[in-house]
Amino acid sequence: MLKIRNLRKAYGNFHALEGLDMDVAEGALFGLVGPNGAGKTTTIRIMTGLLQPDGGSVELDGQDVLARPGCLKEKIGYVPDYFGVYDNLKVGEYMDFFASCYGLEGLKARKRSLTLLEQVGLGDKADSFVDGLSRGMKQRLCLARALVHDPPMLVMDEPTAGLDPRTKVEFKDTLLELNGQGKTIVISSHALPDLAEICTDVGIIDRGKMILNGSLEEIISKVQTSRPLTISVFQNMDQAMKLLKEHPLVHTITVRDQEIMVGFTGDTRQECELLAGLVAAGVLVRGFERESGSLEAVFMQLTRRDEERVVLSYEAESDL
Numbered sequence: 001m002l003k004i005r006n007l008r009k010a011y012g013n014f015h016a017l018e019g020l021d022m023d024v025a026e027g028a029l030f031g032l033v034g035p036n037g038a039g040k041t042t043t044i045r046i047m048t049g050l051l052q053p054d055g056g057s058v059e060l061d062g063q064d065v066l067a068r069p070g071c072l073k074e075k076i077g078y079v080p081d082y083f084g085v086y087d088n089l090k091v092g093e094y095m096d097f098f099a100s101c102y103g104l105e106g107l108k109a110r111k112r113s114l115t116l117l118e119q120v121g122l123g124d125k126a127d128s129f130v131d132g133l134s135r136g137m138k139q140r141l142c143l144a145r146a147l148v149h150d151p152p153m154l155v156m157d158e159p160t161a162g163l164d165p166r167t168k169v170e171f172k173d174t175l176l177e178l179n180g181q182g183k184t185i186v187i188s189s190h191a192l193p194d195l196a197e198i199c200t201d202v203g204i205i206d207r208g209k210m211i212l213n214g215s216l217e218e219i220i221s222k223v224q225t226s227r228p229l230t231i232s233v234f235q236n237m238d239q240a241m242k243l244l245k246e247h248p249l250v251h252t253i254t255v256r257d258q259e260i261m262v263g264f265t266g267d268t269r270q271e272c273e274l275l276a277g278l279v280a281a282g283v284l285v286r287g288f289e290r291e292s293g294s295l296e297a298v299f300m301q302l303t304r305r306d307e308e309r310v311v312l313s314y315e316a317e318s319d320l
Contacts, residue, residue, distance in 0.1 A: 001026040001153065001184050002047065007056035009042050009208075016042040017053070018208035024186055024201070026152075029179045031195035032188040033299055034205035040188040041081070043205070044157045047186075048078045060153070073102075077146030081157040083138045091117065091133070091141060092126035095148065102149035116144040120174055136167035143174065153184045160191055172198050192299055204299060228252075229262040229271065231278070232287030240283040247274065259287075 002024040009017040017039045024030045034040050045051035047058055049065065049072040058065045065072050086094060095113035099105070104112060117123050120140040125133065133141065139159065146154060159175075160168045168191075176198055179185055189195055195202065196216065203213040212219050233240050237258065244250050244262060249270060252263030266274065275288050 001028075001061060002186070003057075003059040004043075004047065005057045007043065007046065007058070008054045009039075009046065009051070010054055015208055017046075017056075020056070020205070020208060021210050022203055022213055024184065026184055027179070027182060028184055028201045029175065029199050030184075030186045030201045030203065031199035032186060032203050032205060033190075033192065033195060038205045039208040040205060041157060044155060044186075044188050048072060048076055048155050050078075074149060075151055075153055077149070077151040077154045079139075079142050079146045079154065079156040079159055081161065083142060086130060089130055090126070091122060091128050091130060094130055094141065095126075095144065098145045099148050104148065112148060113144075116147050117141075119147075119177075120144045121170065136163050136171070139163065139167075139171065140174070143171075147178075152182075153186070154178065155186045157188045158190065159187060160189065160194055168194065227291050229264045229274075229290055230287065231260040231262060231285060233258050233260065233283060234286045235284040236282050239281050240278055240285075243277060243281050243283070247277075249274075 002022070004020060004022040007017050007020040007022075008015070016037075020039065020043060022032075022043070032040050032043065042051065046053050047065075049069045053066070060071065060075055063071050086097075089097065092110075092113060095117065096109055099109035099113055114123070114126065117126055120143050122137060122140055122144065125137065130138070130141065143154075143156075143159070146156075160171055163171060172194060175185060175187075179198075179200075187195065187199070199216055201213075201215050202219055204211045204219070231240070237255075240260065241253070241255075244253055244260065249264055249266040250262055251265060252261075254261040264271070264274070271288075271290065275285065278285055278288075
């Protein structure tokens, strides 16, 4: 549905985007993840037509949106990282105003607005003033506004920032419902656990480039170093440490009591060979397993700025 190629944008001497490539499939719930300054918001603003890039291409359903920005109006609903509401309007008036911006007026606009307010949990707030709404209600109102013209794609920049835990859960449920109805959704967020719970696809961006782009399962499986091995040793810890320190695929070792956490970059077969080598060396192993991958682990692994610290000490939390 969305195809971005070689996207570039500079602000003076700072290069926010340096050849960014990104693909979002139709029907995906896509999470755009990256540290501060990675280029997430710049990407969002370009794909929604709010900012012109210095180079590259953006295609939506095969149409060049940089050459024809008007096509974005009907195909994308945008929820920015700020509310952008009009405090002197009632909720119903606010919705009617934005409906008129898309050519919806009269009874048709009113029915559409009330339906959306019900969907986001604001059905009883049509006659309330916008400035009297809570932060979470305002965010839900922004979502309803973005849906007023029934766009096939929603683009959201930090939609759950500042929301309380209960409101976050309700907001995520609404997004899952919309995605289930066929909406393609792109979310830029720092809330990695939230994205991991709801997203079907993830793009990890750093320093203006897309590092990984694919399904959540694919991304986690690709980065083996984000999934440490936990080895529980019953006897011969010294021999186990000696073998691990000399192994070419072992990059980090952390020891706590009789458990060794190993940053191991090998595949499944090489894991088996490592276990066989420990047993052959006389190490009594009582536990050997690869930890489950997570979006947070992958993110930290791919965006780290220095080499991971290697712990080669029996003392927990050693500074060595």
